[in-house]
Amino acid sequence: MTDETTHALAYTPEDLPRKDSFLKPHRIVLMLLFAALVVAVAVFMRWDWLPRYLPRLGSGILVSLAMLFSTAILGFLLAVPLGLAQVTGPWFFKAPARIFCTVIRGTPLLLQLWLLYYGLGSLFPQFPAIRQSFLWPYLREAWPYGVAALTVSFAAYEGEVMRGAFAGVPSGELEAARAYGMSRWTMFRRIWLPRAIHRALPTLNGETVLQLKSTPLVATITVVDVYAVISKVRQETYLTYEPLLLLAAIYMCLTGILVVAFRYFENRIPTRGA
Amino acid sequence: MLGDSFINWSLLSLSAPGWGGVLLQGFLSSIEIAVGGYALGLALGVGGAFGKLYGGPVLRDLLECYTTVVRAVPELVLILLLYYAGTDLLNQLLGAIGVGAVDISGLVAGIFVIGVVQGAYSTEVLRGAMKAVPAGQIEAARAYGMSPLLVLRRITLPAMLPYAIPGLANLWLIATKDTALLAVVGFSELTLVTRQAAGATKAYLLFFCAAGALYLALTLVSNVFIGMLERHARRGFAEQR
Numbered sequence: 001m002t003d004e005t006t007h008a009l010a011y012t013p014e015d016l017p018r019k020d021s022f023l024k025p026h027r028i029v030l031m032l033l034f035a036a037l038v039v040a041v042a043v044f045m046r047w048d049w050l051p052r053y054l055p056r057l058g059s060g061i062l063v064s065l066a067m068l069f070s071t072a073i074l075g076f077l078l079a080v081p082l083g084l085a086q087v088t089g090p091w092f093f094k095a096p097a098r099i100f101c102t103v104i105r106g107t108p109l110l111l112q113l114w115l116l117y118y119g120l121g122s123l124f125p126q127f128p129a130i131r132q133s134f135l136w137p138y139l140r141e142a143w144p145y146g147v148a149a150l151t152v153s154f155a156a157y158e159g160e161v162m163r164g165a166f167a168g169v170p171s172g173e174l175e176a177a178r179a180y181g182m183s184r185w186t187m188f189r190r191i192w193l194p195r196a197i198h199r200a201l202p203t204l205n206g207e208t209v210l211q212l213k214s215t216p217l218v219a220t221i222t223v224v225d226v227y228a229v230i231s232k233v234r235q236e237t238y239l240t241y242e243p244l245l246l247l248a249a250i251y252m253c254l255t256g257i258l259v260v261a262f263r264y265f266e267n268r269i270p271t272r273g274a
Numbered sequence: 275m276l277g278d279s280f281i282n283w284s285l286l287s288l289s290a291p292g293w294g295g296v297l298l299q300g301f302l303s304s305i306e307i308a309v310g311g312y313a314l315g316l317a318l319g320v321g322g323a324f325g326k327l328y329g330g331p332v333l334r335d336l337l338e339c340y341t342t343v344v345r346a347v348p349e350l351v352l353i354l355l356l357y358y359a360g361t362d363l364l365n366q367l368l369g370a371i372g373v374g375a376v377d378i379s380g381l382v383a384g385i386f387v388i389g390v391v392q393g394a395y396s397t398e399v400l401r402g403a404m405k406a407v408p409a410g411q412i413e414a415a416r417a418y419g420m421s422p423l424l425v426l427r428r429i430t431l432p433a434m435l436p437y438a439i440p441g442l443a444n445l446w447l448i449a450t451k452d453t454a455l456l457a458v459v460g461f462s463e464l465t466l467v468t469r470q471a472a473g474a475t476k477a478y479l480l481f482f483c484a485a486g487a488l489y490l491a492l493t494l495v496s497n498v499f500i501g502m503l504e505r506h507a508r509r510g511f512a513e514q515r
Contacts, residue, residue: 005444008398011345026331106447106493107486108454111465115482118469122478213348220458227350240362244355248347255346 006161010209011255012202013263041245049237050246053229060226061250067215067225071147072208075154080193082155083162097159104156110217113149117221121145146218154211161207165200166192198269205262209255226250285477286484293471293481300467301488303381304453307463310385312449315392316442322397323404324426337397344394350455356387357459380461388452395445403438404430436507443500450492464488 007014082101085093104112124130124139138144169192177187197204216227226247233243286294326337344352361378368376407430415429457466464485472481 005399005441008395008402008441008445009345009448011342015342015345024331027335030332030335102494103486103490106490108451108465108489110454110457111468111482111486111489114465114469115479115486118472119478119482122476209346216348216350217455227348240358241355244351244358247351248343248355251348251351252343252346 006203006206006210010206010213011259012206012209013259013266016259016263045242045245046237046239047242049233049239049242053233056229056232057226057250060224060229061254063223064212064215064225064227065254067143067146067150067218067223068208068212071150071154071215072211074147074151075158075211076204078151078155079158079162082159083164083166083196086159086163087166101156101159104153105160109149109153109214110220112153113146113217113221116149117142117145142222143218146221146223150211150214150218153214154207157207157210158204161200161203162196165196168199169195201266201269205259205266208262209258212251212254212258282477282480285471285475285480293475296467296471297464297481297484297488300462300464301485301492303461304450304463304465305492306381307384307388307453307456307461308446308450310381311388311392311453312446314385314389315396315445315449318389318393319396319400320426320431322393323400326397326401327404328422341394341397344391345398349391349452350458352391353387353455354459356390357383360386380456384453384456384461384463387456388449391452392445392449395448396442399441399445400434400438403434403441406437407433436504436511439500439504439507443496443504446496446500447493450489450496454489 006012082097085097086101089097121139130136130139173191173195174187177191182190215225219225219228219231222228230243230247234240237243285292286297322337322340325333329337361383364378365376411429411433412425415425420428453463454465456463457469460466462470468481468485472478475481
């Protein structure tokens with residue numbers, strides 16, 4: 001995925017409204033209209049179920065965030081070798097890395113999730129060795145499959161981004177490092193990786209927002225994240241719109257917080273000439 | 275027993291005891307929704323990008339809200355919301371003008387849902403591409419006395435195409451994969467059909483891998499065509515590395 005596409009799919013720090021020219025007359029009217037809409041939604045729709053479900057919603061949000069951060073970190077750790085292998089590896093690393101990225105990026109995440117959960121989940125019990133291993137209590141639950149699928153997907157998309165970032169580091173900088181007598185590992189640790197991450201950072205942030213948008217899929221394999229809690233509310237109260245609107249609002253808040261945090265960190269990284 | 279349970283190829287045969295025909299049928303409806311949704315999304319995107327660049331302040335802000343909401347809320351949630359709200363609104367509207375409720379087919383609802391989501395994405399892609407068209411070309415067209423619509427058709431759209439194609443190509447691939455999310459609202463496209471087939475026969479790995487191969491084939495075939503299209507659109511451009 002190119003940087004522009006990630007930008008088009010995910011709300012990114014550049015999209016945050018600017019302070020200087022934010023309040024214009026028509027905006028104030030629009031905001032008043034929006035406030036009236038919110039009040040109407042709050043008054044005319046049914047919200048009496050909300051207090052009962054608040055604790056569960058809170059824990060659901062925590063599960064969603066745990067899914068997001070664990071898979072983003074694990075996925076990134078996988079993406080670095082994937083990108084590196086595609087840029088500089090010998091063919092027997094390059095080809096599998098490329099095939100992995102193509103296959104994962106070419107199939108829907110929901111299908112991968114179900115393949116892991118239903119496919120491997122139905123396969124594992126047939127092997128006594130696995131049933132007796134220490135992993136079995138975890139493999140009987142749903143969340144490891146969710147984490148695995150989301151991690152693999154994030155790694156594939158991010159591996160592609162890191163490939164471009166590694167390839168884009170100016171060769172002069174790497175030559176300078178070599179001229180200083182740095183070993184390959186030191187050069188990688190001091191120059192290549194930090195510069196590549198710096199270049200990839202805007203896209204990385206966008207991909208992380210996209211990853212947040214992918215987390216509700218784990219609800220389809222019985223992980224109780226915020227989406228699953230809302231589905232439960234819908235089943236128990238027979239309401240269609242209220243829970244879904246709340247869910248959309250929750251995700252918008254989460255995205256907003258994430259994007260503001262990213263802008264804060266992006267601004268802290270010094271850029272030459274900027 | 276193990277060998278039987280996941281490599282029983284006859285399960286994929288096209289005729290009745292096998293599920294191959296059902297899978298292909300699901301694949302076909304996936305493609306139908308992807309094509310329809312993508313086309314609707316493109317139409318919305320052209321309008322949205324045009325409005326965002328040349329529209330009045332109110333229109334611009336409303337479009338900004340549209341793209342922000344779609345880009346900040348998970349597709350799965352949007353699909354549920356649009357699926358229920360869209361069918362409900364249409365039925366109420368038809369009820370109000372006295373036609374009575376209609377049963378909206380899953381295909382139409384799916385195309386509508388994917389189209390609205392894709393519309394926001396293509397708005398952003400196309401806006402970026404339109405901004406890349408040199409302003410002098412558009413000024414020249416205006417100086418010739420062309421109407422805005424004529425400028426759009428003769429200058430802006432053709433000139434932005436080379437910049438837009440990589441992004442739009444990605445959006446097409448995303449549209450094909452987003453159709454899988456319709457499985458959650460119970461529309462029998464490839465992913466849901468696969469799950470039903472797998473559940474009925476217990477051959478989970480076989481069917482999910484088969485469906486994966488179908489999606490992958492669609493992606494790879496699309497990539498070939500995208501490459502051809504891109505070369506065609508970029509003819510006359512200086513060769514990049």
